[in-house]
Amino acid sequence: MTFAELVQKSQHGDIEAYGALVERFQKMAFGYAYHLLGDFHLAQDATQDAFLDGLRHVAAIREPIAFPVWLRRVVFKHCDRLSRRKRFATVPLEEGLTVPDKTPLADEKLEQEEMQRLLFAALDVLTDEERAVTLLFAVHRYPQQDIGVFLEIPVTTVKNRFRSARRKLSERVMDMAKYVIQNKTPSIHEQYTEIQELAEACRKGDVARTTNLLEKHPETLDGPDRDERFPYPGSCLWSPLYLAAINGHELLVRMLLDRDANPVPYEVAAQYHHLTYTDWLDTIEERGYRGIVDRIAVALRQRYGPPVDAENLHRSVREGDIERARTLLRENPKRTEQVDAVGNTPLHWAVAASNADMAHLLLEHGSPVDARNGDGRTPAVVALFGLHRYWRYEEKPELLDLLLKHGAAYTPLIAATVGDIDGLRTCLREDVSCANRPDPCYRRPLSAAAGKGYTEIVRLLLEQGADPNAKEAVCQGGYSLHEAAWKGYTEIARLLLEYGAAPGHWVDSSGDAMFAAYHRGHADILRMLYAHGGTMELQVYAASHRIDVIAEVLRLQPSKADEVLPYGWNDGGSEELALDIMRLAIRYGARFEKANGWNLRWTVVKYPQVFRLLQAHGADPDVPLLGISGDMGRRYADEAEQRRAVVFLVEECGADVNCRDKEELTPLAGAARQGHESIAAYLLEKGANPVPDVASWAKPLYLAEKHGHAAIAGMLRQNGAVGENP
Secondary structure, three states: OOHHHHHHHHHOOOHHHHHHHHHHHHHHHHHHHHHHHOOHHHHHHHHHHHHHHHHHHHHHOOOHHHHHHHHHHHHHHHHHHHHHOOOOOOOOOOOOOOOOOOOOOHHHHHHHHHHHHHHHHHHOOOOHHHHHHHHHHHHOOOOHHHHHHHHOOOHHHHHHHHHHHHHHOOHHHHHHHHHHHHHHOOOHHHHHHHHHHHHHHHHHOOHHHHHHHHHHOHHHOOOHHHOOOOOOOOOOOOOHHHHHHHOOOHHHHHHHHHOOOOOOOHHHOOEOOOOOOOOHHHHHHHOOOHHHHHHHHHHHHHHOOOEOOOOOHHHHHHHOOHHHHHHHHHHOHHHHHOEOOOOOOHHHHHHHOOOHHHHHHHHHOOOOOOOOOOOOOOHHHHHHHOOEOOOOOOOOHHHHHHHHHOOOOOOHHHHHHHOOHHHHHHHHHHOHHHHHOOOOOOOOHHHHHHHHOOHHHHHHHHHOOOOOOOOEOOEOOOOHHHHHHHHOOHHHHHHHHHOOOOOOOOOOOOOOHHHHHHHHOOHHHHHHHHHOOOOOOHHHHHHOOOHHHHHHHHHHOHHHHHHOOOOOOOOOOOHHHHHHHHHHHHHOOOOOOOOOHHHHHHHHHHOHHHHHHHHOOOOOOHHHHHHHHOOOOOOOOOHHHHHHHHHHHHHOOOOOOOOOOOOOOOHHHHHHHHOOHHHHHHHHHOOOOOOOOOOHHHOHHHHHHHOOOHHHHHHHHHOOOOOOOO
């Protein structure tokens, strides 16, 4: 039954139908509430109140299809109410609650459903004031004094309202209220813990545990970031299939593919910081997992098309060899349907290379114009954003026109990105819900328009129900506000905030809207974000050497001490000031055993003595050693600077030259893979093992030869390394 049908039944008094709506939308509502409030317990309150409020007013919805938009506004209203009142201490719902059996017997299930029907009917007879007190006191067990403060009423009024509610509700219904309302609220802590367990189960090949967790969280089949139903406000940039495949667990890979997992995992679906993202199956094969490669190849063929043959039309297209491409197509026109390891057709690559002549040739030979690759991108989407994961605007108008003339679908995403408001209105007339529906490539029309500065299109989409906090690729809570803040589109930022955009959503490692406005110097937008509840992360102030701000924040919120260490230190400060900042954090209890590896690397390179301080309080020198030795080189000024950091970590901090990362790579293997000759020589001098007891594909010599670093390979052979096939 569709949710619109459930809404219609609810409007006619069907309590069971409304319960089904609660089940369907509760996680979405809770995730949205948490985005707005930033507090688990307040978000639970807002979600509960919103659904109870919704039960009373569902009949007022004119168009059942608009229920999600209506619900979002109800949740926003309750979040706004909570955020404006004084917060009070809460106790997690899990404490003191005996969790019932997750799989009740049939008669128990019927009893629970009956309890729900009675509960909703009973609560509806209470006045608003009685219901608020009942939920807070009887269900959540807040002290009456706190409830009075929260509701801004005298304690005597709290007592009188609760007595009145008790007269209307029997003890049995009160007990049901405690059970049902508490169980209607998801435990986000529990959910996220289980998601972390899922990742670990996939790494270890634990089929039974993975199966159990996927039954509970089916939305994570292709990775938590790939499904709107996963509400946790953070990034989980991994997929079960990739973790299983790269670690050689064939039985688990088969199970995931049988469940229809995307054979192109999140990790390799789009270009990241490099161009060679289509060779992931080669990596698996070189590790000796041929059976896994074969299974994934079958799934790729079934979902995306036949694989590239030995003649490799894809290579000719990428290299721009149009004569050879023409020859291959004369031999077999069906080669236009072949796909690489991530689902790209030759047409995807022709568009990415801005080669209009090649694209025209492929289209003349029947290339599928709307084929989607593993990331969900059609060639037309590539003509707008390229193949990079982070949605760079790489518009190619000539190629887009060519694709459209050959029948490419004109989608809301295309209309919003090119600024075609009339075309977008046509799409909305055909289906108004497309305003808030992501494209299969996980990008939304709203963020595309916001990133291009199309104010009227942003306004139109918001008016038609687009949610500025809706999840999309690389951002759990909406990309639109970050785009506007980064590019300085003040009016668009104002519009988004008016429609409830939350300032605190991170875009992968690019910070939130607050950071974007601050980093780009858009003071007007930054002030606006502050006025709408935005807060700057402490690490931003630390990076800017603002010890005054950090001192005041930690005085009020000492629990934030672990958030001080920045991703990178800006110029304009001094190592002594950075030392004082970290000493201050340590005074408030900061520890660094679990500090982010990037943060530690940057600290070692910029302020080595600050790292010594961090090491005294838990930081592991092996972590930055592994990272710096094997870094791609683009993060630092030159290899000499990297070498100085390696020497410092080994000689002054005692880092182990034979330590290993999760993939069993040593610092020497990392240096060999990336071609850092001086670092490799130093590590060998300090006792790095040239033939560590690891899989052949992780040995330094194999990696040096595979990546064409002959000098390092020669150095390793001189130190006893012998070549072997993986």
